Amino acid sequence: MIVRLWLPALLALASCVASLSAAESLVDQGFDHFYNLEYERAIAAFEQAIAQSPDSPDLHNHLAQTLVFREMFRDGALESELVSGDNSFLRRPKLNPSPETERRFLDEVAKAMALSQARLNRNPNDTGAMYSLGISYGLRANYYWVVKKSWRDSLRDATAARKLHNRITELEPANVDARLVQGLHDYIVGSLPLVYRMLGLVAGIHGDKEKGIRTIQDVAHHGRLNRVDAEIFLCALYRRENQPLTAVPLIEDLIRRFPRNFLLRLELSQMYSLAGDGVRALAVVDELKKLKTSQAPGYDRLPWEKIYFQQGTIEFWYRDLDGALENLQKVTASAQEIDLNTGALAYLRIGQIYDMKDLRAQALQAYRQCIAFAPEAAAAQESRKYLTAPYRRL
Numbered sequence: 232m233i234v235r236l237w238l239p240a241l242l243a244l245a246s247c248v249a250s251l252s253a254a255e256s257l258v259d260q261g262f263d264h265f266y267n268l269e270y271e272r273a274i275a276a277f278e279q280a281i282a283q284s285p286d287s288p289d290l291h292n293h294l295a296q297t298l299v300f301r302e303m304f305r306d307g308a309l310e311s312e313l314v315s316g317d318n319s320f321l322r323r324p325k326l327n328p329s330p331e332t333e334r335r336f337l338d339e340v341a342k343a344m345a346l347s348q349a350r351l352n353r354n355p356n357d358t359g360a361m362y363s364l365g366i367s368y369g370l371r372a373n374y375y376w377v378v379k380k381s382w383r384d385s386l387r388d389a390t391a392a393r394k395l396h397n398r399i400t401e402l403e404p405a406n407v408d409a410r411l412v413q414g415l416h417d418y419i420v421g422s423l424p425l426v427y428r429m430l431g432l433v434a435g436i437h438g439d440k441e442k443g444i445r446t447i448q449d450v451a452h453h454g455r456l457n458r459v460d461a462e463i464f465l466c467a468l469y470r471r472e473n474q475p476l477t478a479v480p481l482i483e484d485l486i487r488r489f490p491r492n493f494l495l496r497l498e499l500s501q502m503y504s505l506a507g508d509g510v511r512a513l514a515v516v517d518e519l520k521k522l523k524t525s526q527a528p529g530y531d532r533l534p535w536e537k538i539y540f541q542q543g544t545i546e547f548w549y550r551d552l553d554g555a556l557e558n559l560q561k562v563t564a565s566a567q568e569i570d571l572n573t574g575a576l577a578y579l580r581i582g583q584i585y586d587m588k589d590l591r592a593q594a595l596q597a598y599r600q601c602i603a604f605a606p607e608a609a610a611a612q613e614s615r616k617y618l619t620a621p622y623r624r625l
Contacts, residue, residue: 257279257283258280261277261280261297267491268304269529270301274297277290277293286346288343292343292363298332298335303377306327306572307570336374340367343364346363347360347363348360358406358409362396362409365395368388368392368395369389372386372388376389389412389416396411396412397413407449408457413446414442414445415443415464418438421439421440421443422438440472451481459488465481469481470502475502475503476502476506478498482499482502490529493519493530493532493533496519496522497537499515500512503515504544504548509548509549537569537573539561540559542558543558543562544576546558547583556581563578571605572605572608574605575604575605575609575610576610579614581597582597583617583622594621599614602615
């Protein structure tokens with residue numbers, strides 16, 4: 232009799248455990264696709280996981296993150312140009328996701344927030360729910376920052392995320408993953424111009440670039456959930472801080488784990504170039520050509536124009552002007568097939584090459600093409616300067 236009474240409950244528990252196990256397997260698959268730039272497959276995996284465990288806020292966060300990264304990938308915003316140079320991420324043109332994608336992203340974030348908050352209402356010290364809610368706020372903050380250019384909304388959500396994850400580290404000092412948000416916000420606010428940094432101070436985020444990098448390094452070395460993300464962020468930050476060789480081992484490790492992610496090899500090439508090693512930089516480009524030609528998994532999605540752009544850019548900086556011009560003209564010959572960032576930079580470099588060759592009429596034409604191609608891009612802003620004064624390199 233007792234066995235019969237308990238049997239339904241045991242069967243229900245077994246079914247629940249099986250469902251969670253299946254969802255976890257789908258999450259692993261989803262993230263493998265995510266980090267290999269296979270966003271449609273990642274979305275499908277996370278959708279299946281949600282169908283099996285609809286009350287998991289983490290799964291809704293995973294789907295929301297993938298939706299926005301798919302848009303960033305389509306717009307060429309995933310290359311770490313987004314955070315390189317002098318606060319270039321503040322000048323990047325807005326991304327333009329479809330209304331359907333925007334609605335779906337915000338809906339998934341809202342679902343995750345509601346599920347997390349319901350758990351916190353039952354137990355205010357539920358660190359798992361705090362973590363999920365903080366991730367939701369962080370995702371929405373990044374969306375406002377990168378896509379909408381809405382600084383105040385982004386800062387508000389970033390502050391909420393930081394407070395939640397600060398509380399986790401108070402309750403669980405050994406929880407390294409919760410420190411990633413803190414590290415990123417310390418770095419970002421510490422990198423902002425004074426007017427924006429003052430907004431951070433008002434919100435209680437003082438900003439400290441060096442402290443932020445140390446925190447992210449700790450997550451990259453000891454984190455469990457956020458280790459990969461921390462490594463990727465560090466690569467971008469090392470590039471921005473002019474420490475390219477420090478990033479090389481991290482990128483090589485990421486390439487081993489996610490071999491179908493061609494952006495990682497493009498980034499490796501750029502790091503060598505920034506470090507002054509043009510030979511190794513071009514060797515990585517040659518490897519990209521081989522992978523593309525042999526139709527290696529994932530490299531069918533790498534446009535030849537990206538390879539030409541990478542090679543042409545390296546040749547430009549190492550003063551192989553004829554080689555650079557040939558490759559960059561291949562890029563602009565298919566300008567409608569490439570993202571705005573790549574196209575605008577290609578036109579800008581062509582104009583600069585012509586100026587270096589003292590071919591002023593051709594240079595002016597290239598600068599005007601850059602401006603017409605992407606008027607709001609940083610490359611277009613730079614091109615406008617050279618309409619009145621030729622580009623000169625010391």
